[in-house]
Amino acid sequence: MPFRFLLYLQPVRYFSVPRLNGSYIYPKLESIPINILEGLQPNAKYTSQSARDYDLVWQAIHIGYTQGATFYKSFDPLPIKDEYVFLRSYFNPVWSLYVLLLRLGGLKNPFAEIGAFWYARSVKKQQLAKKAIQRTNFPEFQSTLVASKPMVSVIIPTLNRYDYLQDVLKDLEKQTYPHFEVIIVDQSDKFSASFYKGFNLEINLIHQKEKALWLARNTAVEVSKGELLLFFDDDSRVAKDWILQHLKCLDYFNAEGSSGVSLSTVGDAIPEHYSYFRISDQLDTGNVLLKKSVFKAIGLYDRQFEKQRMGDGEFGMRMYKNDYKNISNPFASRVHLKVGTGGLRQMGSWDAFRTTKLFSPRPIPSVLYFYRSYFETKRVLFALLKAVPPSIIHYRFKKNKKLLLLGIFVSILLLPFIIVQILISWNKAGKKLKEGPLIQSLD
Template sequence: MPFRFLLYLQPVRYFSVPRANGNYIYPKAESIPENILEKLATSSKYTSKLATEYDLSWQAIHIGFVKGATFYNTFEKLPIKDEYVFLRSYFRPIWSLYVLLIRLVSFKNPFAEIGAFFYAQDVKKQQLTNNAIERGAFENFESKLVGNNPLVSVIIPTLNRYEYLKDVLKDLEKQTYTHFEVIVVDQSDDFSEGFYAPFNLKINLVYQEEKALWLARNTAIEVSKGEFLLFFDDDSRVETNWIFQHLKCLDYFNAEGSSGVSLSTVGAKVPENYSFFRIADQLDTGNVLLKKDVFRKIGLYDRQFEKQRMGDGEFGMRMYKHGFTNISNPRASRLHLKVGTGGLRHMGSWDAFRTQKLFAPRPIPSVLYFYRRYFGKKRSWFALLKTIPPSIVPYRFKKSRKLKLLGIFVSIFLLPIIGVQVLISWRKATQKLKQGPQIRALN
């Protein structure tokens, strides 16, 4: 990663590791197009030219630069002052203090660390989204892909949610792009084949006795007839141009993936960091269009995540590592109802970090399996340090900064119990790592 201190704040982010060809996602400053450079500015507090160049690269990716440059395959060590300047430029001040404390307890030179910390105190945080790349050409883009009318396979696993699935299928009936099939893998206790009869859709219904989300998605992929696979959840609502916008995005960027935005309330605005096209830093199988050829090349979903979490995150990481382009697409949003019954809540662990029992693993073992497999032990521990204390706060309060801070203090008192929970999860993740990935090939 361009700045070493990102290790503490983003230890398990896709962009922190190189892809299979050895290149990172960050473009070399001298190869960034002039029209993009005009949008960028760096702090005059940097003490090295290299830090300025790395900063430009960081900004370019985070305002939506996608393709058309040469990329770094190595990064040189920067002065400590420049690391703190970078943190102050793009993160809230509390995170600079967080990094300082970690480095002090890690026996780094206290005089150098404290001096560098205060050197950067007058640096103001930049709002990168204000400089996001505008895609005016997208609006009038005539997509040849859409014009070719390819078959899209919409994949929906469902479990005990007929009440919500009804609205999902009604939304699909209203789509402006009509050349698609719907593959529903139904695992409901009271399976009702007749439920699907009234809908004016081409539905391929698969009944699956085993309640297994990733098996359901893998099965749907294998029986799909389309070369474009659109993954959807059974508790979501979408606009009439949802499929169209996904296909158009794929074509415009010549990408392999289009990751739509998920909103949690009716009428909610798309968050600023998702309000423009950019390289996606996550993959959500509740709203993503992928080329089927991706699965042919890197395999299906890893069933080590069955009844647990982050199976889509792992697949997104595999895509990233293999050099596939996945675009965060603000035009293809969905309303995610997150209903309290059925689905993954019924099968197992819905929340990755909050436990239901006193000595249940924290986080869910599949999370540590993912972290350790791709990022190693050291980064996994940094990820735990950043995510475990806030998880003490109930899910419904997770966006409250004050309660997150309270959670950090509470976690100190609960440290013995939390320590046991983490060790249980670590041991179970170790077993998963020994077993290895459960990834079938797509023939």
């Protein structure tokens, strides 16, 4: 990482680790075009030239620069003052205090830490989304990929959600791009083949008796006709140009993945940090178009995540490690209804960190299996420290600052129980790690 203090705030982010070729996502400053550099804002508060350079590189990636001829493989250590300046430049000031307390608790030099923290106190947070690269030609972009009419396989696992799946299929009937099939892997308790009659779609229906999400997606990949796979959820709504916008993004950026934006309510505005194209730092199988060639190269979804979360996050990490480009695409949005029945909710693993029983594992074991597969233990512990206290509060209130503070206070009171929950999860994840990945190849 260009700045060491990201260890505390983004310990398990894709971009925090190098790819298999040894390089990070960050392009060397000299390889960034002049027209991009002119849109960046140098920060004179840094005390070292390395920090000033790394800051510009950070800006470039986070305003949507997606290229780069040469990339960093290592970073110079920076003065502590520069680390705090970076935190104040891009994160809420409370996180600088959080890092200060962690470092003081870790017996770092209190005079150096407090002095550096105080030095950075006047730095104002930058709003990178307001400086985002504007691809004004994208709406009129004439895609040769679209013109070639490739077959797209839309993949939908479903479980006891016929009422919502009906609207999903109606949205697909309205798509402006016509060259696609719909593969539905139905795991419903009361399976109804007749439900699918009457839709004006090419539907490949698979009745899967086992309730297994990642098996369902893997099966669909294996039987798909298309070389482009569009993963979708059974409780989502999309506009009529949804498939088209995914295809255009793949072509425009010469990418292997197009990650669409997810909204919670019809009519919601796209969040500012998702409102422009950039390299995606996540993968959500509820709205992503991927080339089948990626699966042929790195394998299918890991079935160690069965009946639990983060199988898509792990696949996204494999893509990142193998240097595949996945673009966050604001033009291919969906409304994710997050209905209260069916799907992973029925399996009891919809929320990765929130438990329903006092001695249930927190987080669910697949989370720690993923983290421990790719990150050192120190990073995993920092991730837990940051994520567990807010998880005490119900998901619906996660953006309520007062309730989040209450969650932190309650987590202190419940600390012995929380430690037990984490240890249970750690032990179960350890068993998964010992068994190893369950990743089948795609011929």
